[in-house]
Amino acid sequence: MKLHEYQAKQVLSQYGIPVPEGHIAANQQEALEAARIRGGKSILKAQILSGGRGKAGGIIATDCPEEAGHAAARLLGNSLVTGQSGPQGLPVNLVLIEEQVIPDRELYLGLLVEPSRKRIVFMASARGGMDIEELAGTHPDEIVSVAVDPLTGLLPYQARVLARALGLSGQLAVQSARIMRALYRLFVEKDCSLIEINPMVVTEDRGLIALDAKVSIDDNALYRQPEIAALADISQEDPLEQRAAQAGFSYVKLDGSIGCLVNGAGLAMATMDLVTLLGGRPANFLDVGGAADELRIRQAIELLLDDRDVKVAWINIFGGILRCDVVAKALLRVLEDRHPAIPIVVRLQGTNDAKARDMLNSGPMTVMLETELGRAGRLAVAASGMTGKKRGAAS
């Protein structure tokens, strides 16, 4: 789960990490008032859960409160399309109005969990302000990483290594050590999966300030982070993804036309890969999960049918715990209720597959049964080509 910038800064602030002074506004009036607190210049930042806001016009420097009010009015209520937001963009419901901070230098400080080291790792670079992936490409030697032992936490000597990487000495090094200890504590106590402060700026009069901040939380730990979980902003999610999340599916909307319903993440990815390899385009990733029962399978099928981009549905189930006949029963029920117009390719293997096939063979003609994975994939792709044209012509 990602936090908005303003939420991330609130959390940082709770841990004693300096952030710019700022207020959040949901409409022009609030923005105007917030900017008046600032007095003259301020910075407006659209609160969407995506990077690349600057280039997309989501960050605006203003010279007076009135200008801030107007800029807020332009941003609020509209969608902002960034390089990372997807083509529909994301709705701007809040803007953050902050003081303008004049940086001497821009630094990078990030914390993440590195799978190969199995530790929380600090990444630091004196070249802040640019994307870390980009920095890793152009200046890999200027990123220093330090893995933290969970037994000891960040050690003083490690904080010194990081401060040197950031080019800090004296009081600034002492302040950075304090900030890094606080960040580590925050990361652990709030079950973060990522904290990125980019840029962390050095100011002449106020030392280090976290000018921008990204915080992501480990979804598996939200059960013990009720305060964080309450910060979730579902307006930033695709409606189908919201629905899938509520039903407990792993679902990712993609831009193709073949809706895939699969049990298991690996098989679901392999199904997408096969579709793509055969020249089709998957409309989604959908893993119904190990604990799926008839109701959940029905909900998943309906999710596919409700996606207007889906021209063919492919149900690809390898029955283990989940029995194939349960899937067949769910499908028959949906077919009966909704009489879907799109073709449905069904591939059932494993527990009770013969029984399931018998059930479906006596069902409606829109279901194409195939037991072998490759042939089922070719059926789905072929059907998407046909129906894509047919439906396209009809619309």
Place this chain on the structure above:
Amino acid sequence: MKLHEYQAKQVLSQYGIPVPEGHIAANQQEALEAARIRGGKSILKAQILSGGRGKAGGIIATDCPEEAGHAAARLLGNSLVTGQSGPQGLPVNLVLIEEQVIPDRELYLGLLVEPSRKRIVFMASARGGMDIEELAGTHPDEIVSVAVDPLTGLLPYQARVLARALGLSGQLAVQSARIMRALYRLFVEKDCSLIEINPMVVTEDRGLIALDAKVSIDDNALYRQPEIAALADISQEDPLEQRAAQAGFSYVKLDGSIGCLVNGAGLAMATMDLVTLLGGRPANFLDVGGAADELRIRQAIELLLDDRDVKVAWINIFGGILRCDVVAKALLRVLEDRHPAIPIVVRLQGTNDAKARDMLNSGPMTVMLETELGRAGRLAVAASGMTGKKRGAAS
């Protein structure tokens, strides 16, 4: 550093561990008022830093506030001699007036640092109320110990093992796990060296309550525990030990007549052992420490001279960092200032010992010089026999 029972219970309470309701009183009037809050019966407990208070009459059950006031008056301002307090006893300056708790069962729960395992260890027994050393002697199988990994803290499965050792199940086991987690956190966060809750009682209506509590703090960590350090009660220390502590010496008052001044703890113990082996009795353990300079040596010599039990002073220095000539200089200065009446045996070995001996050979006759350890010991013991009689006769 040891905490008084009332202080220990305050700390426990801060960590959410249930303790009896109680108030502290420094005089009869306060005791009366505190007992009135209780209403009828209450328990009076003399606050001294020593065990064995019960047998010594320091814990009194009273039936009405007036009785409590009178009992407090009897205890306060007097010394209480217990089996562990030494013959002079310890002054009672405060009494704790507590509600009477009716226990169903008495349990034992302790935490300490076990040197061989290098971990904090929980000790638990369903046989509370008796001394753990005694219990270890009579019922070793009924003490369960669990070592805690500092990486993980007390694990849920370990808390279950301990709860079973305490004979607790259901809600009481859940409560005990909560208490044990809190105790571990307290132990670590406050740099404890010992926590003992004996007895922890099971009550019918209020679950577990810490009826008595001992907490000791690691002296080496007091620099980072200012709140705890402020709780120190020097009234419970021997005046000479107080003075030594202020000067930064390791000093323990003993009941003999040969005052020993040594550099290094091991050599100081060996010096005492040698004195004892030769039939003498050491008046003290005194390690002036590695960083001793002339001033500190002078302070140490004066400490010995000010101890009225000291009939002979034995200065036993193995010069390493500490130069023997510095010791000689300090000694000559004290001799000049105070002209002590008791004999002084001096044994100096190591750095600059020849120079030191030259300095002392031209000094006053009360100094007996000897370089070999065994002979120096025999001189000191022999002198204590003579002067013990002489001074005894003179007094």
Place this chain on the structure above:
Amino acid sequence: MILVDDRTRVVVQGITGNEATFHTLRCIEYGTEVVAGVTPGKGGSLWEERTPVFESVEEAKRETGATASIIFVPAQFASDAIIEAVDAGIPLVVCITEFIPTMDAITWHRYLQGTDVTVIGPNCPGIISPPARCKVGIMPAAIHMPGNIGVVSRSGTLTYEVVAQLTSEGIGQSTCVGIGGDPLPGTDFARILRRFEADDDTHAVILVGEIGGSMEQEAAAYIETMSKPVIAFVAGASAPAGRRMGHAGAIIEGQSGRAREKMAALESAGAVVVENPAEIGATANRVLSSREVC
């Protein structure tokens, strides 16, 4: 075979739960020797009127000589269960539980450092060894067939798919290990490959990877030194970057997480990389026939 054999004695942590009961019965049906269960508060009882339940793993091990554990407890208790098994001296721990917080995984990974314990999972189907008829997991046993091919995978059902393809081609398995889909799995490809390489019963290995992390690249470094053929598939070639694909670990963050990079690393290490997931069995058949492995 690796990790399990016909002397493996299993303790089931959380045995009295519904899911645990279902799968434990399937394990026993297959032939696994399940000697004990552990459910705090139910010690002293008999599970399904056959298997003794203990208060702790330590007690279970002491009383029954268990040599492996399988964990079915809920996510918030699973890390404690893993460490309890380690502390009890169980050398092989299979953790089926899904959704364990990463911070907990960091702790028990550190705890395992310097021990000889192998943790399979979490969020995995477990281990099955058809020649030993030993299953410590939740995979459908029926699709397996005894043989000489090792399978190691980050997935559940995709492994079943691969195994079913192998079996339908007449290629039996020595041991199939699902190491799980979490970002910090207890063990990794390289360590399992090392065991297969040293195992006389295994003649070739199928590796089923996926996007995210760099475990396939680390495996590739070891594959270069292996004498036995490795056939590899990496799921997620069509997955978009930055999105989590079901498994907590299946997310492309940076170059090394992409399927293309993983496949390239495996291929250049000498593995036969299959692009089409429907052709893993057939490719295995072709490769193994040509190398006369089976």
Place this chain on the structure above:
Amino acid sequence: MILVDDRTRVVVQGITGNEATFHTLRCIEYGTEVVAGVTPGKGGSLWEERTPVFESVEEAKRETGATASIIFVPAQFASDAIIEAVDAGIPLVVCITEFIPTMDAITWHRYLQGTDVTVIGPNCPGIISPPARCKVGIMPAAIHMPGNIGVVSRSGTLTYEVVAQLTSEGIGQSTCVGIGGDPLPGTDFARILRRFEADDDTHAVILVGEIGGSMEQEAAAYIETMSKPVIAFVAGASAPAGRRMGHAGAIIEGQSGRAREKMAALESAGAVVVENPAEIGATANRVLSSREVC
């Protein structure tokens, strides 16, 4: 000799402090190869116009090939210094610093678990090996004499006393190790005895214990298996129970902490136990002559 020899290259942590400067100069005078110092904020400078100072132990090791470290930093920074040395790959760490909180010691002890690093101290005089003219410590060098007797002790000046007695009896030392007076020393008697037993240059060992803990009893268990004679003294026979005698670890808590119990354990393990601290040298002479060790 053990732990150090004439190839030992020492880095001094906290070299620019007064005490560190004094003792480092003494080490160099004796013959120790001090190759680097570390003081954060002073990296790049030269200590006493001769030895390079670095920002970190890692850098010092990389640049100078240091093989041992000696720590003089204040107590609140000492645990960090120990772990920094371990992380830098220094296999021998001598910590002179006194007054380290026990909670910190618990942490770095856990950190050392599973590593091959030897920590001598804290609160110790260090190590000296007269035949190698290598001193990584603060003991007065002049009292030592090259020879074949190993000395291991929990004390500082009492060790000097014992060594001076040995030297005056004409008995030289292979290596003298002060493991320190803290309750949780980095290493213990048994581990040092094991090294002496394996060391061809050492023919017998003097062990100087004291009250508190049970390290002498653990040593006794090993002494039973030793081929070389051990002469032991335990300080604190006349100390009262429950009082801390200078050293944080020297406090009698329970039976096993008493000198009498320790002496009995050592004696029944075959060590020659000396009661009179003034007779350790003479006893050594007698024992060693009779066994023809020297």
